[in-house]
Amino acid sequence: MKSSTRSRRTVAVSLAGTAALLLAGCGSGDDSGGAADGARSLGFVNGSNTHFHTCLLKAVEQEAKTQDAKVYSANSKQDAGTELSNIEDMISRDVDALIVQTVNVDALEGDIAKAKSAGIPIYLTSVATSDMDDVLGAAVVDLKKVGALDAGWIEKDAAGKAATVGIVAGAPGAASDLLVGGFEDALPKTAKVVANQPGMFNPAKAQDVAENMIQSHPDLDYAFVANEEMAFAVRKAFDAAGAKDVKIVSVNGTEEGVAAVEDGRLAATVANSALTIGQTAVKSAVGLLDEKQGVDKISDIPLVLVTKDNLSEAPQYCPK
Template sequence: MRITSRYRAACVATALSAGLLLSGCSKDDDTVSTAAGDGDYTIGFVNGNNTEFHTCLQGAIEKKAEELGVELYTANSTQDPGKELSNIEDMISRGVDAVIVQTVNVDALEADIAKAKAANVPIFLTSVLLEDMKDVLGASVVPLAEVGKMDAELVTKDAGGKAVQVGVVAGAPGAASDVLVGGFTDNLPATAKVVANQPGMFSPAKAQEVAENMIQSHPDLDYVFVANEEMAFGALNAFKAAKADVRIVTNNGTERGVEAVKDGTFLGTVSNPAQLTGANALESTVKLLDKDKGAEKVTRTPLTLVTKDTAAQAPAYCAE
């Protein structure tokens, strides 16, 4: 394992488990690890949660770091904006060259970016873009508004011009979920009425609770858009228990989600592989630090609408 001189000055670390865990500097040591590297850069990754998306995203970043010889530190903010800022401060203290951030809330980014800018450490974003990107190194994003639009178009096609009631189980307010849901609701036809819109907080249990309340209040519900597949399975439990025939459209393209489309459990999902978002994030960060003239400031993960007819061609979601 290579430890930079800047990090050595900040903290003397004890290497454990073949150099995969560093201790003695973090306020919450068990949340921070490092992949061995022998390249020119040390990069931090601050994750936002522990959903399948977040896990796959981090796995892809770790794999690409190994390929490029980047020393990588990781931390998880567990949907807490205060912890996100603390994690970024910790990364700065470790002497990283840049921090990749999967934010828990776009409102939190102002403080994050200001803190990193003051330390001359650039921030690279995953999943979201800011209106003003001048203080951000770059971003690797899923075109979330387009994801929502694709699901809305699927509902439109399936409804065939009939008047329908639609529910929305959003993720957590204030970040990527808002863009995703907006893309969906803004592109529904006039014949589709959104009768409920509640956050499931990216928790299957919470999504099931939201869906239970939704079907009780709207027993004639026809469709529901769920912000990710993990929550969609939670919502499905509620609809099954109520013996309600509600057609689910969702987002991710995980193996389980694609299988649910194949067997008709879900009407459709939009595949946007987390492995590509993560790999692009790490690779782009390195290129931008290198001032590579061919580097793009923003890269976008390709989307695939997955229906029963196309499920067999769905791309892999997670890196092996």
């Protein structure tokens, strides 16, 4: 039975090459956990412990039950070396496929090679690789577009006037670099980035960055923050410094983030539902393994720029 399953994996890898899989979260808080037994076994290697990653894990586990699949989860805690170790552990479990929420796109080459040599296909969440040949599939968030949508809001709000912008990025590599790159590329020429520092997806770190930023640039007009958890801390820092007029744009579209847009703490946020990403990843990975017709190798996750004018259009972010 195992040998026939392994041969089907090899066929799936060669026929269904596409983006690498990134799924977030660790259910039990350690490096191993699983849903109920199922017809398929999936390894889920999450990148961090943020709200996004926690919601992503919940979505993966819930959809796995629907798809009659068992999930083993691990968390790389923003470390590429830990990510590779987690993938090696999943290989030792002989899972049918690996879903990966990577911590660094550059690290994926080695991860994919390890899994390929073991005959286990990888499915990516959030990002894809430039070479899709050795990947099962991907649920892709166009992170550059996410950044561009926030920049577009600033362009519209500034209405041609000169503006200064601060950036509180995430952790260097993978998602943050793509977000910030898309944001900077789409800013109008009248907007000048005067500060760009990593908040490491850590609210305490982001608050320190924001405190230093507003001291150095007290006339700051806008701030782009790479996720809402950091954005709330940045808002506190700005308000404490008397800079309540700085308009903050962010990313995620969590329930708390949408509420912050409604009450004015955030000016806008871009919703990219963790629920949708997790559901799509599991459903597509299982479908591609089973060679079902009509299953896309690459699935684009819908994006919504959420402002006070369209709060009701924000999709559900986290599973109940």
